[in-house]
Amino acid sequence: MTNERSTILVVEDDRATRTFLADNLTADGYELIATGSAREALRLVETRFPDLAIVDLGLPDRDGLDVLREIRAADGIATRIDPALPLLVLSGRVGELHRLRGFDRGADDVLGKPFSYPELRARVAALLRRSERRRDRGRMRVGPLEVDPAARTVALHGTRLDLSQREFALLRTLATDPVRVFTKDELLRNIWGFRAIGSTRTLDSHACRLRAKLSRDGERFVVNVWGVGYRLVDGPVGSRAAEAGVADEPESLEELDEPDEPSAAAPDEAGAS
Secondary structure (H helix, E strand, O other): OOOOOOEEEEEOOOHHHHHHHHHHHHHOOOEEEEEOOHHHHHHHHHHHOOOEEEEOOOOOOOOHHHHHHHHHHOOOOOOOOOOOOOEEEEEOOOOHHHHHHHHHOOOOEEEEOOOOHHHHHHHHHHHHHHHHHHHHHHOEEEOOEEEEOOOOEEEEOOEEOOOEHHHHHHHHHHHOOOOOOEEHHHHHHHHHOHHHOOOHHHHHHHHHHHHHHHOEOOEOOOEEEOOOEEEOOOOOOHHHHHHHOOOOOOOOOOOOOOOOOOEOOOOOHHHOO
């Protein structure tokens, strides 16, 4: 087995099959969550953060293909759904057309019923191995700061930080290229959407809050390049920022203050602006 701590979501409307999978996968050391409906499956993906989902296509409330489509269409910002979640389709629809439709909607693997449990277990392990390699490559480290987009976590000197969803999205964007200056219009477009272009107050407020949360022992992140935008600079920036002709924004949020957003770890943040 690849990872005994991995959590698997089983989406299967047949109770006997669902129980069989839950019992056997649990015996193999996985943590299991299970449901028989598409609606509940999407809720669990967003609130329980499974490492892999096994999805049956013949669900009572919606087609399983719709579940695949919604997961792959998620943006990872306005919703907590991970669009890169490994998806194994398990279905009695074994014809070539149905298999192709599954792959087209985002399935990573397709296994027909009836199935061999040892084969299913091997396919699950293979998907988790590939997912873990992708997740490791996706982590971003900037000095003592670590950003994990897949887990939506941020740690500074090993201490986890509590960020709102927009603060996390802003940090994730800046961390992709720490010394690059991202223009304000670019950040507003990518994080808040096209309608926010020109409304820099929201961006400035979030950048100021994010900088305050990342300040520790003289280290400063989220540097404001006046008249242009922001960049992420690892470690102390003091004199280096002055040499580069950049200046930080005021520390106070009195003139920028806006209502706090939900934490990036909060289950109900999907509806946040």
